[in-house]
Amino acid sequence: MKKIATLVGSAALLAAAFVPAIAATNECVNSTTGPFSNNTCTIKNTDVITVNNVNDAQIKNYVTSNSNTGYNEASLNTLGGTIKTGDATNNTTVSSVANINTTNITSALGAASNRGENSITGPYSNNSAWIENEQRINLYNSNTATVKNNVDADSNTGYNKANTNTGPASVDTGDAWLGLLVNTHVNDNYNDIRGSAGGTGTNVAENLTTGPFSNNDVAIYNRFLANVTNVNDLQVKNYVDAGANTGYNEAKTNTLGGDIFTGDAAAGVGVNTEGNINTTRIAMALGGFNNYGSNSVTGPDGSGKDPSVWIENTREVTVDNWNNKCESHNADRIDKPLWSRWFGRDGGSDNLSEDHEGECNPDNLGVLNNVDSYSDTGYNLSNTNTGGGSVEAGFAELLQQVLVHMNDTLTEILP
Numbered sequence: 001m002k003k004i005a006t007l008v009g010s011a012a013l014l015a016a017a018f019v020p021a022i023a024a025t026n027e028c029v030n031s032t033t034g035p036f037s038n039n040t041c042t043i044k045n046t047d048v049i050t051v052n053n054v055n056d057a058q059i060k061n062y063v064t065s066n067s068n069t070g071y072n073e074a075s076l077n078t079l080g081g082t083i084k085t086g087d088a089t090n091n092t093t094v095s096s097v098a099n100i101n102t103t104n105i106t107s108a109l110g111a112a113s114n115r116g117e118n119s120i121t122g123p124y125s126n127n128s129a130w131i132e133n134e135q136r137i138n139l140y141n142s143n144t145a146t147v148k149n150n151v152d153a154d155s156n157t158g159y160n161k162a163n164t165n166t167g168p169a170s171v172d173t174g175d176a177w178l179g180l181l182v183n184t185h186v187n188d189n190y191n192d193i194r195g196s197a198g199g200t201g202t203n204v205a206e207n208l209t210t211g212p213f214s215n216n217d218v219a220i221y222n223r224f225l226a227n228v229t230n231v232n233d234l235q236v237k238n239y240v241d242a243g244a245n246t247g248y249n250e251a252k253t254n255t256l257g258g259d260i261f262t263g264d265a266a267a268g269v270g271v272n273t274e275g276n277i278n279t280t281r282i283a284m285a286l287g288g289f290n291n292y293g294s295n296s297v298t299g300p301d302g303s304g305k306d307p308s309v310w311i312e313n314t315r316e317v318t319v320d321n322w323n324n325k326c327e328s329h330n331a332d333r334i335d336k337p338l339w340s341r342w343f344g345r346d347g348g349s350d351n352l353s354e355d356h357e358g359e360c361n362p363d364n365l366g367v368l369n370n371v372d373s374y375s376d377t378g379y380n381l382s383n384t385n386t387g388g389g390s391v392e393a394g395f396a397e398l399l400q401q402v403l404v405h406m407n408d409t410l411t412e413i414l415p
Helices: none
Strands: 002-018 025-031 038-068 081-084 088-108 113-119 126-156 169-172 176-196 202-208 215-245 258-261 265-284 290-296 308-323 366-376 389-392 396-414
Touching: 025 038, 038 113, 038 176, 088 126, 113 126, 126 202, 126 265, 176 215, 202 215, 215 290, 215 396, 265 308, 265 366, 290 308, 308 396
Parallel strands: 002 088, 025 113, 038 126, 081 169, 088 176, 113 202, 126 215, 169 258, 176 265, 202 290, 215 308, 215 366, 258 389, 265 396
Antiparallel strands: 038 088, 126 176, 215 265, 366 396
16 A cells, blocks of 8 residues: 655745733823913823735645556456555645735833823913824735646555456456645734723822912824735635546456456545635724813913813724725736636746736636546456456545635724
C-alpha cells in the first residue's frame, strides 16, 4: 500500500493592537485670584491613531499528486498470469491564506476623570474653564489578491493487463482512496475599536465663587471621529482534476479464462474559497460617565455677558466597504479576464488570446471554479477467453463540495 500526504500553504497575516496609556486624573485649578485677572483653565486630551494595512498577494499553486499501485501487466505467459495490487491512498491539501488584517484599538481617552476649576476669583475677572477630549481614528485596509490553483490528484490501482496467457489469468486490485482539499482564504479584515471618548469617569468644569463684574464661561467638548475604509479586490481561479480509480483492467484472450476483481474506489474533494470579508465593530461610550459644567456663586453685574455653560458630545463614524470594485491600491495588476485559461504545466497560458487589458475591470474579478472529480471501478474487459470470463467490480463513491464565501460585510456600531 502506498500513501501520499501533501500540504502546500501560503500565508500573510497582519495584526495590530493599540492600547494607549492614560493618566488617572487630569486637573487644573485657578484659585483665589486677584481683581481684573484673566483666569483660564484648559484640559485638552487628543488621541490620533492612524492604521494603514496595504497588502498585495500573488499565489500560484501547480500541484500534481499521485498514489499508484496499478499499470501492471502479466501477459503472454504459458502457465497463466496473475496480478494482485495493494491499496493506494492519497491525501492532499492545498491551502493559501493571505491578506488577513486584524486591528484592535482600545482607548479610554481623557483619563479616569478631568476637572477644571476657577474658584474665588477677584472682581472684574474673566474666568474660563475648558475641557476638550478628542479622539480621531483613521483605519485603512487595502488588499489585492490573485490566487491560481492548478491541482491534479489521483489515487489508482487499476489499468492492469493479464492478456494472452495459456493458463488462467486473474487481476485483483486493491482499494483506491483519495482525499483532496483546496482552500483559499484571502482579503479578510477584522476591525475592533472600543473605549470611551470622554474619559471613563467624570468631566467637571466650573467657575465657583467668582467676583462681581466678572465674565464666566464653561465648556466641555467630547469628540469621537472614526473613518474606516476596507477595500478588497480578488481574482481566484481553481482548476481541479481529481479521481480515485480501480478499473480499466483487462483479462482477455486467455485459453483457460480470465477473472477481474476490483477493489473499492472512494474520493472526497473539497474546494473552498473565502474572500473579501469585512468585520467592523465600534463601541464608544461617548462623553464618559458624567459631564458636569457650572457657574456657581457668581458675582453681580457682569460686563454685559451672561454666564455660559456649554457641553457638546460629537460622534462621527464613517465606514466604507469596497469589494471587487477595482479600488484597491494595486487593482490594475488584475487585468486578465476571469474566464480565460491561464494554466499550463509550464506555468504559462495555453490561450494565445489571453492579453492583458491594461486596467482592472470589475467584470474580471471574482471566483472561477472548474472542478472535475471522479470515482471509478468500471471499464474492465474480460473478453475472448476460451474458458470463462468474469468481472466483479467494487463500489465507487464520490463526495464533492465546492463552496464560495465572498463579499461578506458586517458593521456594528454600538453607543
